[in-house]
Amino acid sequence: MRWLGHPAVKPVVFVLWLLPAAWLVWAAFNDRLGANPAEALIRSLGDWSLRALVLVLLVTPLRVGMGWPQLARLRRMLGLFVFFYASLHWLAYAWFDMGFVWRDIVADVPKRPFILVGTLGWLLLLVLAATSFNRAIRWLGAARWQALHRSVYAVAALAVLHFFWMRAGKQDFAEVAVYAAILGGLLGWRLWRWLKRPMRNGAVGMVSARDR
Amino acid sequence: LPSVRSTVAGAQAPDKLTSYEHASTYNNFYEFGTDKSDPAAYAKTLKPRPWTVSVEGLVNKPRTFGIDDLMKLSPMEERVYRLRCVEGWSMVIPWVGFSLAELIRQVEPQGSAKYVEFVTLADRNTMPGVTSNVLLWPYVEGLRMDEARHPLTLLAFGMYGEVLPNQNGAPVRLVVPWKYGFKSGKSLVKIRFVEKEPKTAWNIAAPQEYGFYSNVNPDVPHPRWSQATERRIGDEGGLLAKRRKTERFNGYEAQVGSMYAGMDLKKFY
Numbered sequence: 183m184r185w186l187g188h189p190a191v192k193p194v195v196f197v198l199w200l201l202p203a204a205w206l207v208w209a210a211f212n213d214r215l216g217a218n219p220a221e222a223l224i225r226s227l228g229d230w231s232l233r234a235l236v237l238v239l240l241v242t243p244l245r246v247g248m249g250w251p252q253l254a255r256l257r258r259m260l261g262l263f264v265f266f267y268a269s270l271h272w273l274a275y276a277w278f279d280m281g282f283v284w285r286d287i288v289a290d291v292p293k294r295p296f297i298l299v300g301t302l303g304w305l306l307l308l309v310l311a312a313t314s315f316n317r318a319i320r321w322l323g324a325a326r327w328q329a330l331h332r333s334v335y336a337v338a339a340l341a342v343l344h345f346f347w348m349r350a351g352k353q354d355f356a357e358v359a360v361y362a363a364i365l366g367g368l369l370g371w372r373l374w375r376w377l378k379r380p381m382r383n384g385a386v387g388m389v390s391a392r393d394r
Numbered sequence: 395l396p397s398v399r400s401t402v403a404g405a406q407a408p409d410k411l412t413s414y415e416h417a418s419t420y421n422n423f424y425e426f427g428t429d430k431s432d433p434a435a436y437a438k439t440l441k442p443r444p445w446t447v448s449v450e451g452l453v454n455k456p457r458t459f460g461i462d463d464l465m466k467l468s469p470m471e472e473r474v475y476r477l478r479c480v481e482g483w484s485m486v487i488p489w490v491g492f493s494l495a496e497l498i499r500q501v502e503p504q505g506s507a508k509y510v511e512f513v514t515l516a517d518r519n520t521m522p523g524v525t526s527n528v529l530l531w532p533y534v535e536g537l538r539m540d541e542a543r544h545p546l547t548l549l550a551f552g553m554y555g556e557v558l559p560n561q562n563g564a565p566v567r568l569v570v571p572w573k574y575g576f577k578s579g580k581s582l583v584k585i586r587f588v589e590k591e592p593k594t595a596w597n598i599a600a601p602q603e604y605g606f607y608s609n610v611n612p613d614v615p616h617p618r619w620s621q622a623t624e625r626r627i628g629d630e631g632g633l634l635a636k637r638r639k640t641e642r643f644n645g646y647e648a649q650v651g652s653m654y655a656g657m658d659l660k661k662f663y
Contacts, residue, residue, distance in 0.1 A: 210633050216431070217420035218483055218625065219633045278633055294619055351618060353528045353599060354428040 186252035195256060199263045202230045203270065220278035227271035228300075228345070232361050234264040235341055239334070239368040247371075258314055261334070265311040268304045296347030303340035306333050335372075338365045395552035397490045400471035402545045404571075404649040407474045412485035414554045416627050421561050422479065423580055424528055425514075425521040432523070433561035439520040440581065442558075442565035451587035452507035455500065461565045465551055468496035472555070473548060473569075478610045478644045480574035482637075484624045489569050490552030495543045503539070503587050510542040511535075511592035512568055513584035529595045535579040536592030536606065537570065540653050546571055546646060572646040574608045605663035609654070610644035614663050 185191070206226055209215050215222040238260040245253045275297070280287045291298050310331055312318070319327045342365055346358045400406065423433035445461040459467075470490050478484045498510075516524050516532035524531050541547060548569040551558060558564040563580025570577050576596055586592075596604035603617050612622045621640055629635035643650050654662075 213632060215633070217416040217627045218430070220625065221483075223633065281636060290620060293615060293617075296618075351600070351603065352428050354526075356526075 186250055192256060224274045227267055227274050231267040231271050232341055234267050235338055236364050238264055243368060243371050262311060262314060265307045268307050272304050296344050299340050300344040303337045306337050335369055395490045395555060395557050397470035397472045400473045404546055404646050405473040407476050407486055409476060409486040412487060412628050417485055417487050418559050418561060423561055425523045427523045428528060436522055437560035440560040445565050447582055449501050449585045452504045453587050454502035457501060468492040475569060475571035476644050477575055478624060480576055482624050483627055485627050487553055489548055489550040491548045491550035493545045494547045494549045495545060497549060498543055506589050507587035508539055509588050509591055510537050511586040511588050512579040512582055514579045515581040515583050530598050533595045534592060535577055535594050544650060546649055572609055572643040572650045574610060577608050607662045611642055611659055612640040614660055
């Protein structure tokens, strides 16, 4: 897996991750989103947010488990793509479903708690994106920064709950179960590693502090 | 499917028709899957012929109709109805069929018959969705006797001048235009006259969300979303089209409102 360290990998991944958004914009303007384009767009953006979340949470297990250290330098960009798709997802809801009528949005959210849950997840992502640059790490200090950025695990939980609740009306949980299993596995792997961490000289969580 | 223009009051909605393309590719028909595109993709396996509809229960003349005999029961009429889905979208569809009342008259319901139960096909061999436990199969719906006898309540065999495509409920379905779409069962196999309010599929699945009546009502929100507005499929502007205001009884209040006089529609949602 030496090629993972190639300088072209990062720009290629960047372009690849822009493709779904580019396709959706093209499809929206060319009437290719089917009978209910607003719904199709909002849901696709939600799907891609989840996929981006799965991918960024895969980085550490692959890096550690497979021994691919080169993946580390992709992590910030992949994390920002989660924020990118989640932002488009929320924006598409506010615009195409609610017409940017804030009074309606405020009335809609308590009726649809799954939107509140999704919004909460997005706000957390906003905080993480806003503190994603190097100077923020220095300001906060590595330990505090890392503690803060562990809240991506909460984002994963909120995202699954959001998706579950959205589908609850249709009692259609097959797809939800797939994402829940994958994200659960990725978080479970971290929990397992944390429980197995060596406890020497009272240095609690040395390993987990280094390899998030 | 030849037909004459219906003269029943309210049967010619002035709205612009939804395209056949949208009406036949954006469907809820869970027997073929829960995705809107599933019915169009998988309903090819449904065999609309031979087909029988058994009419039974509290009637003097119970009878099993072959589909061709059923179609000859009364002259076919074309009716343009608005269709409002409980999910918040709507279409305008030209159906072909005749009032269910014509069939009801033939079988002579007894005085004790207060409700009509509609049972739809649940065939594991041809319907991939029936193996999932999304709903209790077969899909059952029901109407109060006066609702079933209302001239707007349509037994439909076609749409857009043609026989129903499988994904829209071939060979025969119900269309109740003032109620949310799920009240209108597709691919009917049994019509039963009963004394007690039937246990309907969605009411069993989520009683606090889907009541027996399920009349379109902008003032009674679904527990998880507002019903005040709807997205008309195919509206100009596509993505940017504004949602429309939903009307009481889907705009059929003049025709059907009297049936619910004095009823608390928030309680009987």
